[in-house]
Amino acid sequence: MTDEQKLAKFEARILAGEKIEPKDWMPEAYSKTLLRQMSQHAHSEVIGMQPESNWVLRAPSLRAKKILLAKIQDEGGHGLYLYSAAETFGIDRAEMIEQLQTGKAKYSSVFNYPTLNWADIGAIGWLVDGAAIVNQTMLAKCSYGPYSRAMIRICKEEGFHQRQGYEIMAKMMTGTAAQKEMAQDAMNRWWWPALMMFGPHDAESVHTSESMRWKIKVESNDKLRQRFVNRTVEQAHHIGLTVPDANLKYNKETMNWEFSEINWDEFWAVVKGNGPCNHQRMAHHIKYHNEGAWVREAAIAYENKLQQKQKTTV
Numbered sequence: 389m390t391d392e393q394k395l396a397k398f399e400a401r402i403l404a405g406e407k408i409e410p411k412d413w414m415p416e417a418y419s420k421t422l423l424r425q426m427s428q429h430a431h432s433e434v435i436g437m438q439p440e441s442n443w444v445l446r447a448p449s450l451r452a453k454k455i456l457l458a459k460i461q462d463e464g465g466h467g468l469y470l471y472s473a474a475e476t477f478g479i480d481r482a483e484m485i486e487q488l489q490t491g492k493a494k495y496s497s498v499f500n501y502p503t504l505n506w507a508d509i510g511a512i513g514w515l516v517d518g519a520a521i522v523n524q525t526m527l528a529k530c531s532y533g534p535y536s537r538a539m540i541r542i543c544k545e546e547g548f549h550q551r552q553g554y555e556i557m558a559k560m561m562t563g564t565a566a567q568k569e570m571a572q573d574a575m576n577r578w579w580w581p582a583l584m585m586f587g588p589h590d591a592e593s594v595h596t597s598e599s600m601r602w603k604i605k606v607e608s609n610d611k612l613r614q615r616f617v618n619r620t621v622e623q624a625h626h627i628g629l630t631v632p633d634a635n636l637k638y639n640k641e642t643m644n645w646e647f648s649e650i651n652w653d654e655f656w657a658v659v660k661g662n663g664p665c666n667h668q669r670m671a672h673h674i675k676y677h678n679e680g681a682w683v684r685e686a687a688i689a690y691e692n693k694l695q696q697k698q699k700t701t702v
């Protein structure tokens with residue numbers, strides 16, 4: 389078959405809703421985009437552990453601490469599924485990590501903001517995981533089999549994360565005036581970064597049209613952001629929180645909550661490495677990655693020894 393014929397067959401399979409598997413023929417641009425997105429997604433899960441781990445030792449109760457620890461471990465696990473799924477393109481994890489640490493690969497802008505008080509843990513679970521669910525439920529329908537399957541499992545856990553975050557916020561909103569103020573303050577600081585997670589407007593998005601044609605993404609950045617806003621505004625009002633947007637208003641005809649323009653200068657500054665915590669996040673990752681080198685070496689040595697033993701027994 390010529391390349392044109394292969395492409396036509398590939399596109400027909402996508403149109404028919406078939407999953408593309410690692411050994412199938414695929415255009416180079418398809419694997420390149422997927423590898424970029426999946427590795428960035430994996431890095432986001434891992435870097436996303438940092439803002440939350442800041443509060444493990446200061447959790448207000450044993451119950452809260454256990455839940456937070458379990459959630460952070462889940463995020464690490466999500467990173468591992470995603471690195472494994474990305475490895476189906478023939479790259480290894482060490483190379484992806486090098487791309488992260490040298491700034492060649494991105495991770496979600498939202499993790500470059502600080503966690504200043506306990507309510508921030510509630511806001512991350514409710515808003516950040518809430519936004520991630522809206523995006524990832526869509527990605528579970530992605531045309532690439534390993535990514536789509538990883539997403540199904542991840543979404544189940546994100547549902548629990550979102551609810552634990554909302555529970556923290558709801559509880560604080562029935563507390564003292566100071567606790568209510570803390571919850572509102574966290575809402576004010578995390579609302580806009582959560583909206584930015586969906587990426588630039590569709591018209592500005594470099595990858596959306598090709599990604600949608602090949603069903604890497606099945607819905608656009610703006611559509612998903614609007615779905616998140618519609619869902620979350622109701623949840624905020626239900627527990628007495630105010631959405632920090634003076635222009636927020638419900639449009640009965642479109643059944644959408646309309647909202648102000650995002651501060652795109654801030655978004656791009658954070659994406660380019662100039663957010664409040666970019667430097668700290670990367671320095672932390674590099675430090676602990678280097679300190680963990682002996683664990684990786686020991687694991688490889690153990691695996692080699694095991695294989696040698698198996699060979700001699702056979």
Ligand code: FAQ
Pocket residue numbers: 424425428429430432433434435436437440463494495496497498512516517520523584585586587588592593594595596599609659
């Ligand atoms: N941050 O053309 P588009 C979580 C970049 S996981 C940084 O629209 P695309 C769980 C984009 O890469 C959260 N960069 O790109 C958790 C591209 O640059 P490039 C992570 C961003 O790929 C919770 C350029 O801008 N989720 O939260 C961002 O079609 C709590 C142009 O953009 C995922 O990664 C951004 N927000 O759409 C963990 C989901 N937005 O690569 C711990 C998978 C855009 O050409 C604690 N990713 N850029 O240099 C996606 O769905 C997509 O990649 C988008 C962007 C929607 C993020």
